[in-house]
Amino acid sequence: MAGISFPGVGSGLQVSEIVTAIVNAEKVPYQNRVTQKQAEFTTDISAVGSLKSALQEVNTSLEALGDADNYQQRTASGRDDFIGIDTTKDAVVGNYSIQVDALASSHKLMSGAIDSSTPVGEGTMTIEVDGDSFDVAATATTTLSELRDLINDNAANDSVVATIITDGSDQHLVLNSKNTGVSSEIKITVDDIDGNDTDGTGLSQLAYDALAATPVLNMTEVDQALDAQITIDGNVTVSSSTNEFKDVIDGVTISARKVHDIAGGDDLSKATISEDNSNIATGINAFIESFNALVDLSNQLGKSEDGAVGALAGDSMLRNVMSKIRSQFTTDFETGVSSSGKTTHSMLAEFGVRTERSGHLSLDSDTLNDVIESDPDRVQNFFVGTDTSTGFVESMDELLEFYTQSDGLIDRRIEGNNNQISKLEKDVEAFNVKMDALEARLYAQYNSMDTLVAQLNSTGSYISQQLDNMPGVVKDS
Structure with missing residues (x-):
């Protein structure tokens, strides 16, 4: 806008009000149209978004019916x-x-009493369980507790657990097989430094082999492997x-x-x-519940009577998706082979699913139970499909995903609406710039006119004054 001015000083006109009225004459109708368009796009986004959610709920409700492990x-x-x-x-x-x-039970062995500070004996101990073995080397200073740690920390040991039971200053080494059964029996052979591997002195006091030709039983069997x-x-x-x-x-x-x-x-x-087979009725009822919720939403969005109009009244996408879903209810799906070798087919209604006059679904449990009792494979094949054909659930999944997947029909429509809203926002910005220019131009024109009128008024006053002062001019009393 131009610099400081005092509109109307010269002309007496309400310049600000006139300029505002002229600008608003263009701005208000445009803003009303834009607001209406934005509301239409936003309403459509909300409506088709709720439709997508309802369709996804239907698809989710069918998951259990589409899993063969949930049958029989x-x-x-x-x-x-x-x-x-x-x-x-x-x-x-x-x-x-x-x-x-x-x-x-697992095998459990216990040694005799050994002083906690006395070395257990030098040599190599080989522990074997079910054909797997590992070696433990004891030095001349290895105590029983140190031997326990050598057994438990051995990287090759995945068969026994060693513990210590203390009785005063004496200790007992306890070996317990990790697994149960006869095959878990522990065998302990010793290569003793003194050359005698079975005499019960030194490291050989821990030898045990009940299955040897001459059994070595230097440890006590606490629990038998059974x-x-x-x-x-x-x-x-x-x-x-x-x-x-x-x-x-x-x-x-x-x-x-x-x-x-x-x-x-x-x-x-x-x-x-x-x-x-109780899960079958549970799955069908879940589908019916979600579909009936979709019907209620569809009726609300598509309503066009009693003076109320839904957000998607007359919308072709809403009509098409509901029509295609209902067509699945009357589609034959392969359910098996008859005794004569012919392929058999069934429709949803044959399993007790009824369509009410309101468009909602209901379940006749007696009909469903009769079919399950007589031929459970027929029910499973209808919903899950066979080796040669798709079932009801997969067919519905393909139909619904056309609308609900991330790049599906509904998402493309929402994206189009958002693009239109973005375009409107840019148009509004350009229009506001145009209106600012118009307002500045009008103020400039009216200010110029006001200045001119002020000058004319000043000139008129001067001329009148001069005329009044001319000789011979007689004034009327």
Whole structure:
């Protein structure tokens, strides 16, 4: 704007009000149009964003139905103080009696009493468990506690743990195998400096080999290395190096916890393996819930009656996505092969999923349970697919991702709206510059006019004064 001026001083006109009115005559309609456009773009971004979220919820709800591991699961009962049971979907349905005859245990040896400050003996000790061995070298000054550390810190030792039990000034070396079972038995051979490796003096006092032709038992066996053993249905006896029996019954893992004392009145454990398909109804209900929420949102966004208009009323994208989703409900998907060798197909409604007049879905549980009971493979194949065809879930996933993926149709639309908003912001900046120039120009023109009028008024006053002072001029009283 021009420098300091006093608009209207010469002319008496309200120059500021006139200039403001002229500028606003152009600015206000433009600002109203821009504000309306920005609101339209922002509303569309919010609307399609909420639509995307609802579609993603539908897609997420289908994940469980698309996982083959969630079908035809097994439920095991009969866990008690004696056994634990875990199953996979490969478990054979049936009832079993199980008796725990023995628990697996690790091998444990203890040395005789050795003075804590006395060297244990010079030589090399070889410790072997289940075919794996490592050597420990003892010097002439190695004490029992130092020997313990040499055993535990040996990089090749992955089979035994050495500890010390102290009794006054005497110590006992205790070796415990890390694993259980008969194969965990500890063998200790000694290359003693005195040349006698089994006489129980020096380092040979720690020798132990119960399986040698002439057994060497210079350490005491505290716990015997034993396999676990169970008997199934009174006829099949099975052993394990651990207390876990995997796939002794197909798809079942039995954990032995406590030995049965049948003579003492303990009852045999009873295990029951049954089929569990409850997760199918749970998955379908989750899908129905998310789809019904999508229907409610679609009705809200697309509403165009009773004087209320939704943000996406008449929008082709909203109509198309809802139409395509509903078309999946009436699409045939491969479900197996009939007894005559023909490929069979099914639609969603055959599993109890109904479309209500409102457009919402509901589940007829009786229909679903009947199909599951008669042919669970049919249900799984419909949702998951077969080796030769896609299922309902994968087909829906492909459809929904076209709209919801990071570079999908909805994101491209949101990006377009944001670009339009950015363009409007730049246009507003340019328009404001234009309005500033117009305002400055108008003030300059009105100031010039005001100055001219002031000059004319001054000249008029001067002429009038001169005329009044001319000789012979008579004034009217």
